[in-house]
Amino acid sequence: MLNRTSPPAIKDAVEFDLILKPCQHFSLNNGVDVCFINDGTEEVAMLEWVFEAGNSYEDKNTIAATVNQLLKNGTSKKSALDINEHFEYYGAYLNRSCQNEKATLTLHCLSRHLPELLGVIRELITDSVFPREELDIHKQNSIQRLAVNLQKCDFVANRLIDQYLYGPTHPYGRVSNVEDIQAVQREDLLEFFSAYYRRASCRIFAAGRLPQDFTQLLNQHFGDLALNEKIAGVPVQKQMASQKKYRVTNDPNGVQGAIRIARPFPNRHHPDYKKMMVVNTLFGGFFGSRLMSNIREEKGYTYGIHSFIENHIAESALVITTEAGSEVCEATVEEVYKEMQLLRETLVDEEELLLVKNYMMGVNLGDIDGPFHVISKWKGILLNGLDERFFYESMDTIKKITAEEIREMAHRYLNPEDFFELIVI
Amino acid sequence: MIHYERFTLENGLRVLVHEDKSTPMAVLDVLYDVGARDEDPSRTGFTHLFEHLMFGGSIHIPSYDEALQIAGGENNAYTTNDLTNYYLQLPEQNLETAFWLESDRMLSLAFSEHSLEVQRKVVVEEFKEHYLNKPYGDVWHKLRALAYKVHPYQWMTIGKELRHVEEATLQDVKAFFATHYSPSNAILVVAGNVTVDRVRTLAEKWFGPIPAGKKYQRNLPVEPPQKEPAFQEVKAKVPLDALYKCWHIGSRTDENYHTTELITEILGGGASSRLYQKLVKENQLFSNIDCGHFGSTDPGLLYITGKLVRGVSIEAGEKAIAEELQWIKQDLVKTSELEKVKNKSESMIAFEDVSLINRANSLAIYELLGNAEMINEELGKYRAVTAEQIRDLSRRIFVDENCSTLYYRAA
Numbered sequence: 001m002l003n004r005t006s007p008p009a010i011k012d013a014v015e016f017d018l019i020l021k022p023c024q025h026f027s028l029n030n031g032v033d034v035c036f037i038n039d040g041t042e043e044v045a046m047l048e049w050v051f052e053a054g055n056s057y058e059d060k061n062t063i064a065a066t067v068n069q070l071l072k073n074g075t076s077k078k079s080a081l082d083i084n085e086h087f088e089y090y091g092a093y094l095n096r097s098c099q100n101e102k103a104t105l106t107l108h109c110l111s112r113h114l115p116e117l118l119g120v121i122r123e124l125i126t127d128s129v130f131p132r133e134e135l136d137i138h139k140q141n142s143i144q145r146l147a148v149n150l151q152k153c154d155f156v157a158n159r160l161i162d163q164y165l166y167g168p169t170h171p172y173g174r175v176s177n178v179e180d181i182q183a184v185q186r187e188d189l190l191e192f193f194s195a196y197y198r199r200a201s202c203r204i205f206a207a208g209r210l211p212q213d214f215t216q217l218l219n220q221h222f223g224d225l226a227l228n229e230k231i232a233g234v235p236v237q238k239q240m241a242s243q244k245k246y247r248v249t250n251d252p253n254g255v256q257g258a259i260r261i262a263r264p265f266p267n268r269h270h271p272d273y274k275k276m277m278v279v280n281t282l283f284g285g286f287f288g289s290r291l292m293s294n295i296r297e298e299k300g301y302t303y304g305i306h307s308f309i310e311n312h313i314a315e316s317a318l319v320i321t322t323e324a325g326s327e328v329c330e331a332t333v334e335e336v337y338k339e340m341q342l343l344r345e346t347l348v349d350e351e352e353l354l355l356v357k358n359y360m361m362g363v364n365l366g367d368i369d370g371p372f373h374v375i376s377k378w379k380g381i382l383l384n385g386l387d388e389r390f391f392y393e394s395m396d397t398i399k400k401i402t403a404e405e406i407r408e409m410a411h412r413y414l415n416p417e418d419f420f421e422l423i424v425i
Numbered sequence: 426m427i428h429y430e431r432f433t434l435e436n437g438l439r440v441l442v443h444e445d446k447s448t449p450m451a452v453l454d455v456l457y458d459v460g461a462r463d464e465d466p467s468r469t470g471f472t473h474l475f476e477h478l479m480f481g482g483s484i485h486i487p488s489y490d491e492a493l494q495i496a497g498g499e500n501n502a503y504t505t506n507d508l509t510n511y512y513l514q515l516p517e518q519n520l521e522t523a524f525w526l527e528s529d530r531m532l533s534l535a536f537s538e539h540s541l542e543v544q545r546k547v548v549v550e551e552f553k554e555h556y557l558n559k560p561y562g563d564v565w566h567k568l569r570a571l572a573y574k575v576h577p578y579q580w581m582t583i584g585k586e587l588r589h590v591e592e593a594t595l596q597d598v599k600a601f602f603a604t605h606y607s608p609s610n611a612i613l614v615v616a617g618n619v620t621v622d623r624v625r626t627l628a629e630k631w632f633g634p635i636p637a638g639k640k641y642q643r644n645l646p647v648e649p650p651q652k653e654p655a656f657q658e659v660k661a662k663v664p665l666d667a668l669y670k671c672w673h674i675g676s677r678t679d680e681n682y683h684t685t686e687l688i689t690e691i692l693g694g695g696a697s698s699r700l701y702q703k704l705v706k707e708n709q710l711f712s713n714i715d716c717g718h719f720g721s722t723d724p725g726l727l728y729i730t731g732k733l734v735r736g737v738s739i740e741a742g743e744k745a746i747a748e749e750l751q752w753i754k755q756d757l758v759k760t761s762e763l764e765k766v767k768n769k770s771e772s773m774i775a776f777e778d779v780s781l782i783n784r785a786n787s788l789a790i791y792e793l794l795g796n797a798e799m800i801n802e803e804l805g806k807y808r809a810v811t812a813e814q815i816r817d818l819s820r821r822i823f824v825d826e827n828c829s830t831l832y833y834r835a836a
Binding site: 004 | 519702712778
């Protein structure tokens with residue numbers, strides 16, 4: 001008779017020795033570093049150009065994001081339609097993304113089409129002209145999208161909590177309003193484009209099945225450009241809010257509130273960072289976390305509650321986020337603090353700690369599986385000025401962290417008085 | 426080319442195995458042949474609520490999640506109008522844990538009153554988060570109800586109203602489990618660093634002893650052909666006027682499915698598509714426009730939706746859409762445009778297949794639709810679509826009698 005009550009024997013994932021596949025490097029003629037993983041089961045490729053062109057470098061709100069967004073909207077030779085038709089004809093996706101320090105162009109395509117696509121990307125990063133009409137359409141549609149988003153409590157809460165943490169002028173706390181979008185001029189875009197793309201600090205990441213002449217192809221299209229320049233950092237002023245608790249009414253008839261509870265937290269170089277990754281997972285970082293178990297699975301206050309460390313380079317924050325029924329928002333906040341207290345005062349038992357460790361190792365194993373996952377790990381490491389030791393030390397921390405160390409971290413970082421607290425209904 | 430092997434256990438459980446030695450992981454996907462379309466109209470949202478209850482403990486295992494997490498695994502599930510799918514990924518060494526967990530909840534749930542009570546609340550919050558507390562959040566409830574008069578696609582998986590979820594009883598839960606959750610109504614896919622032999626042994630050990638259950642006989646009302654245009658206008662506290670239009674189309678297994686998919690790509694797929702280029706860029710009537718279709722097991726809908734630029738009337742936007750549809754009904758699509766949307770389909774398929782979970786998922790869904798081999802035939806079917814087929818099908822779909830229109834006005 002089959003015994004269904006006792007679980008099959010498992011191999012504890014915490015005993016795995018995870019190996020992060022090394023990435024290969026080569027330099028273009030201009031010295032630009034290309035980091036790549038040539039591997040995969042499908043005939044597909046991903047290439048990413050990462051520029052020092054995030055919103056930290058703009059001196060007028062929303063310029064960096066607008067330049068990044070409009071890179072596909074016209075060169076001196078091609079209209080926006082020409083460009084879009086070209087990429088779509090080859091079934092390729094060219095996405096843009098603008099963060100705080102970096103701005104990226106990401107290409108996904110069938111490997112065999114790379115030669116037809118790289119020349120146009122060269123054209124976009126050297127010869128974009130930001131046609132006035134394209135800018136006008138972009139502004140109009142951004143303003144409309146913003147109007148819709150501003151009705152959502154979660155969108156409003158995300159904007160506000162970053163302002164409390166970093167201040168409204170800090171790149172991490174800055175938001176764009178209708179007036180900012182309206183104020184964007186074509187000349188601003190051209191100036192930013194010249195300063196941060198045409199003359200740029202760029203690095204390239206690639207993964208998938210790459211063609212044999214991949215290195216020559218990249219050199220041919222990008223090896224002679226001014227992409228390996230020094231970009232001066234822009235000093236930023238952090239201005240944390242003095243008030244800690246906020247209640248905002250965005251919609252008087254709202255049936256849910258967006259809750260954000262957040263405190264400043266150092267970047268990945270800080271000695272506590274790796275330990276706090278474990279503490280965060282236990283606290284609110286996965287489905288079996290303390291917050292999820294209590295506030296969703298025990299009380300049913302919310303569809304989901306999470307905590308995470310913001311993905312910033314210079315400095316970061318530990319954030320708890322959820323949308324909960326309007327009538328249980330205050331109760332939810334209280335429970336979050338109770339869970340902090342529990343972690344500060346009571347040692348996590350061995351069984352729960354082993355579960356978290358095994359879970360994290362299992363997830364990490366999946367996260368380094370396949371060329372696209374591997375390159376994404378490497379990107380995170382290199383763009384944060386780290387090396388592979390960060391990965392191996394993180395794995396080591398998961399394996400070795402003790403209940404006492406977790407309690408010590410909780411004492412240091414999970415005190416309610418250090419947190420901003422916001423409910424937007 | 427996705428390789429797989431298939432066998433059936435004595436109790437009727439269909440098992441597919443997809444070996445991929447390049448990964449250290451294993452994926453186990455259990456698909457149950459029940460969706461929101463199988464619900465009683467006065468008990469909608471139940472299939473999805475039930476999906477939540479599948480995590481509330483099974484007959485021998487108090488916590489599904491903990492048992493999986495300690496084995497280094499993670500999981501998720503989703504419910505559609507057609508099916509309910511549960512999938513997990515874990516290190517291949519711990520594959521047996523996945524069999525233990527999934528077989529136990531197919532055998533029987535713990536049926537706890539507490540779990541039901543909590544999950545009712547959780548689903549009510551999910552309902553609020555996605556459909557009540559968002560501008561335009563209720564629009565698909567309205568559009569489905571407008572387009573479907575008798576078929577259960579008239580409601581969404583979350584349910585018609587909060588009350589239905591709030592009123593669910595443990596009795597309902599037990600009856601639903603007995604009807605739908607059994608080997609004869611399920612498909613199991615195991616993928617990753619596994620072998621067919623190992624999967625066969627584990628499947629027979631853990632799923633083999635489960636009673637077959639009765640094959641659920643589906644007998645859904647067939648939506649009669651629409652005879653006249655349907656129209657509804659709503660006013661709500663939203664910042665922009667919006668237009669939603671939809672037309673009845675065939676099912677996922679209809680011979681015209683791939684032609685339909687290419688029509689939506691030509692009209693609304695990406696920044697070089699016709700509607701985007703004409704109505705967002707050239708004429709600036711809409712600030713965004715989308716075109717898509719359900720891909721549902723029973724005959725579905727093709728939709729065009731967009732938000733109007735401030736100052737443009739919904740009527741003007743609607744007229745411009747009609748003019749654009751006239752072109753696709755009148756002229757043959759150019760060779761290069763047809764080639765473009767076929768290339769996009771090829772690359773979409775290739776990228777979807779990168780993920781092991783996606784491959785397992787697709788195999789399960791194609792097997793449910795009739796044959797897992799469809800996974801390898803899709804590209805050829807897209808390649809075979811002709812310009813004439815696109816024009817002719819457009820002529821049949823885009824007629825006023827087949828159309829439902831919703832004006833969503835900013836109050």
